[in-house]
Amino acid sequence: MRKVFFPAGHPAGVADAPAPVPGPGQLLVCTEAIGVSVGLVRMLAAGGAVRPGGEIVGTVVATGPDVTGFEIGDRVGGVVFADAYAELVLADPGLVSRVPAEVDAAAALALVRGGLVALSALRAGRFAPGESVLVTAAASGSGHLALQLAKALGAARVVAAVGSADKVGFARECGADEVLIYSQPSWGDPVDLVLDGVGGELVQRGVDALSPFGRLVAFSAGGGTVDAGSLLGGLKSVIGFSIGLVARNRPDLVIQHRTELWDLLAAGRLNPRYVDLTLDDITKAIDLVAARRNLGRVVLRTQ
Ligand SMILES: NC(=O)c1ccc[n+]([C@@H]2O[C@H](COP(=O)([O-])OP(=O)(O)OC[C@H]3O[C@@H](n4cnc5c(N)ncnc54)[C@H](OP(=O)(O)O)[C@@H]3O)[C@@H](O)[C@H]2O)c1
Numbered sequence: 001m002r003k004v005f006f007p008a009g010h011p012a013g014v015a016d017a018p019a020p021v022p023g024p025g026q027l028l029v030c031t032e033a034i035g036v037s038v039g040l041v042r043m044l045a046a047g048g049a050v051r052p053g054g055e056i057v058g059t060v061v062a063t064g065p066d067v068t069g070f071e072i073g074d075r076v077g078g079v080v081f082a083d084a085y086a087e088l089v090l091a092d093p094g095l096v097s098r099v100p101a102e103v104d105a106a107a108a109l110a111l112v113r114g115g116l117v118a119l120s121a122l123r124a125g126r127f128a129p130g131e132s133v134l135v136t137a138a139a140s141g142s143g144h145l146a147l148q149l150a151k152a153l154g155a156a157r158v159v160a161a162v163g164s165a166d167k168v169g170f171a172r173e174c175g176a177d178e179v180l181i182y183s184q185p186s187w188g189d190p191v192d193l194v195l196d197g198v199g200g201e202l203v204q205r206g207v208d209a210l211s212p213f214g215r216l217v218a219f220s221a222g223g224g225t226v227d228a229g230s231l232l233g234g235l236k237s238v239i240g241f242s243i244g245l246v247a248r249n250r251p252d253l254v255i256q257h258r259t260e261l262w263d264l265l266a267a268g269r270l271n272p273r274y275v276d277l278t279l280d281d282i283t284k285a286i287d288l289v290a291a292r293r294n295l296g297r298v299v300l301r302t303q
Helices: 038-045 105-124 143-152 165-173 201-208 228-232 243-249 251-266 279-290
Strands: 002-005 013-016 027-036 052-063 075-082 088-091 096-098 132-135 157-162 178-181 191-196 210-218 237-240 274-278 297-301
Touching: 002 279, 013 279, 027 075, 027 105, 027 279, 038 052, 038 279, 052 088, 052 105, 075 088, 075 105, 096 251, 105 143, 105 191, 105 210, 105 243, 105 251, 105 274, 105 297, 132 143, 143 157, 143 165, 157 165, 165 178, 191 201, 201 210, 201 228, 243 251, 274 279, 279 297
Parallel strands: 132 157, 132 191, 157 178, 191 210, 210 237, 274 297
Antiparallel strands: 002 013, 027 052, 027 088, 027 297, 052 075, 075 096
């Protein structure tokens, strides 16, 4: 089988590798599509050889001992923690769920993690129909789906915040009523909810953009600090969110939210956007995300 290797100090490249063998409680999945995201870029930037995980969609081709709930032939999608960039990957049954047969692999790939993060973050932020929502990293794999979901779930006003002007048209296509660039001095009228996928200085800017009783969901690995005075002075709150911790503590929510996503997709209420590449394009994919130029999820097809 073909697999991407990420050697220290060298660009990633595809080479042949032996097929992994599923151990107790593991699935062997023949991938159709694999996602490239800022998480991989951060891992590579930290240096050293890595065996990164990531989101995948594919079909179960073997099961290890003690696997329950999945069978050979099941189409699944979700996250694997290591060696995701290969034709055959090992998956934990607790971190994948079924993917409808009729959904294109790249669209499914965009939903199983980015869509899940977007919907779960909206729910973590106690989003209610009629509210206004501002999404940072709004052209990203998760951000563009947050725009679409906010609209589909009844937001009165959806604001997209992006890093550069070349993303404005894309954000509007994803349902944004307004689009702003982070560097703009003003972020416009206040909003009820901010979903922040950038971190750093943008966390405080997001808090400053909230109306009284507004909430900011912080889900970026980019850190950031908040002035507590700006919270109490504005009756605002900040909510931390990690899909990995949700999956560990509330796997039922992951299943529930993925089911909602498939239903919204089937109803034509979501339009996952992606950059359609193959495993051999791994370097191009990494460069695209590192340069912050991707529109939607970056997907490597393996079939
Ligand atoms: N907590 C969780 O459970 C969870 C899960 C998944 C993702 N995330 C976070 O959500 C954000 C978006 O992730 P994604 O996978 O949807 O993104 P992605 O599809 O890989 O898109 C990357 C885009 O995100 C923006 N971005 C924000 N911080 C960045 C950084 N440090 N380096 C490069 N680009 C950055 C850039 O757009 P702009 O230049 O327009 O900002 C970039 O074009 C990330 O911060 C990620 O850490 C969190």
